[in-house]
Amino acid sequence: MTILxxxxxxxxxxxxxxxxxxxxxxxxxxxxVPLLTIALGVDIRYAIGASLVSVIATSSGAAAAYxxxxxxxxxxxxxxxxxxxxxALAGAYLATRLPVAAIGIIFGIVLLYSAYHALRPLxxxxxxxxxxxxxxxxxxxxxxxxxGQGTVSYSVRAVPLGVSLMAxxxxxxxxxxxxxxxVKVIAMDQAMRIPFKVSTTTSNFMxxxxxxxxxxxxxxxxxVDPGLAMPVMLGVAxxxxxxxxxxxxxxxxxxxxxxxAVISILxxxxxxxxxxxxx
Amino acid sequence: MPPDSxxxxxxxxxxxxxxxxxxxxxxxxxxxxxxxxxxxxxxAETPGYAxxxxxPADLRTLTGILHDAQSLRxxxxxxxGLLALIATPIAxxxxxxxxxxxxxDKLYTAVAFIVLALLAYSLFGQ
Numbered sequence: 302m303t304i305l306x307x308x309x310x311x312x313x314x315x316x317x318x319x320x321x322x323x324x325x326x327x328x329x330x331x332x333x334v335p336l337l338t339i340a341l342g343v344d345i346r347y348a349i350g351a352s353l354v355s356v357i358a359t360s361s362g363a364a365a366a367y368x369x370x371x372x373x374x375x376x377x378x379x380x381x382x383x384x385x386x387x388x389a390l391a392g393a394y395l396a397t398r399l400p401v402a403a404i405g406i407i408f409g410i411v412l413l414y415s416a417y418h419a420l421r422p423l424x425x426x427x428x429x430x431x432x433x434x435x436x437x438x439x440x441x442x443x444x445x446x447x448x449g450q451g452t453v454s455y456s457v458r459a460v461p462l463g464v465s466l467m468a469x470x471x472x473x474x475x476x477x478x479x480x481x482x483x484v485k486v487i488a489m490d491q492a493m494r495i496p497f498k499v500s501t502t503t504s505n506f507m508x509x510x511x512x513x514x515x516x517x518x519x520x521x522x523x524x525v526d527p528g529l530a531m532p533v534m535l536g537v538a539x540x541x542x543x544x545x546x547x548x549x550x551x552x553x554x555x556x557x558x559x560x561x562a563v564i565s566i567l568x569x570x571x572x573x574x575x576x577x578x579x580x
Numbered sequence: 581m582p583p584d585s586x587x588x589x590x591x592x593x594x595x596x597x598x599x600x601x602x603x604x605x606x607x608x609x610x611x612x613x614x615x616x617x618x619x620x621x622x623x624a625e626t627p628g629y630a631x632x633x634x635x636p637a638d639l640r641t642l643t644g645i646l647h648d649a650q651s652l653r654x655x656x657x658x659x660x661g662l663l664a665l666i667a668t669p670i671a672x673x674x675x676x677x678x679x680x681x682x683x684x685d686k687l688y689t690a691v692a693f694i695v696l697a698l699l700a701y702s703l704f705g706q
Contacts, residue, residue: 305623344632357665358604365600368593379691386698509669516666517702523634527658531615
């Protein structure tokens, strides 16, 4: 295979990954690394470096559209970015220290969890009746969002737990080159009880900063190869822009099931390859 | 949360949206341009990603990337585009820091500066 053919294959695969990632809400990052490592035999460090830069492109592109809708809470986002960025720095350092087989196994476990999460959406626990958290008030995190019935106000709870979970999301993002959307949703929806639409848009708002925090380290350690990152970034970004347009129309349950099945197979293959010493 | 800074939150959201879109657009244009040059010159060669060697020094540092991009080397221009991409969310945090400072919101100005410090450490602290 020549570089030209390889680039065409990677760009096509990345486009499909970005498209499906946007439609199912799983993000393109979770499939791009297994695709590159298992299907194309790329070293996992190059794959993670390329995936990480594509994550910045998709989240920034989507955030540009979301922020105007008025759901994004920039205070919550800015505050939690401290935890995710610090976590991402730690994750990127871990990535340069851990053996690649360990990274492969952790990646497989996170993939399995993402597949499970996609099939079993968590209950919406948010509500305006809950007592506001002392930290939430102190940090001025409570907010409002627009709805059909006028402006709805909400308060935030369990801030320390949310911060801890965000740090974990940051570590996984820096270690695996993914957006860690699934963990961020647990922190914001389930622990902090932030309304669904606010937590998804604010989580997306933060993903670019989180990924940028580890991307600097990846770049200076030589993990970001321009020849590989080019088709991955352009493919995932254009795929997810197109996917976001389909989002409102497509019936996604069947698609989620298919995507989850594909991710589960990739996860098991990554774990098996890691244990067999093929990475 | 009084947005009494001469800049209302709707205007702020618009500026943030435009900032992010411009950054990603510029990055994509650079990566695409560099990609065309790279494929034109090296498209017929064989890719070697199976073994990790790490990038050469000129594609890992800011000065090296700028030098390569100025010499119109495809990989240097792609890497410059990726730097622009990494800089996009950083610029967004810097913009928010200014907004919080104008709102005299000391707590969140400090929050934004802590995030900026972490990002700067990642890019330049090696």
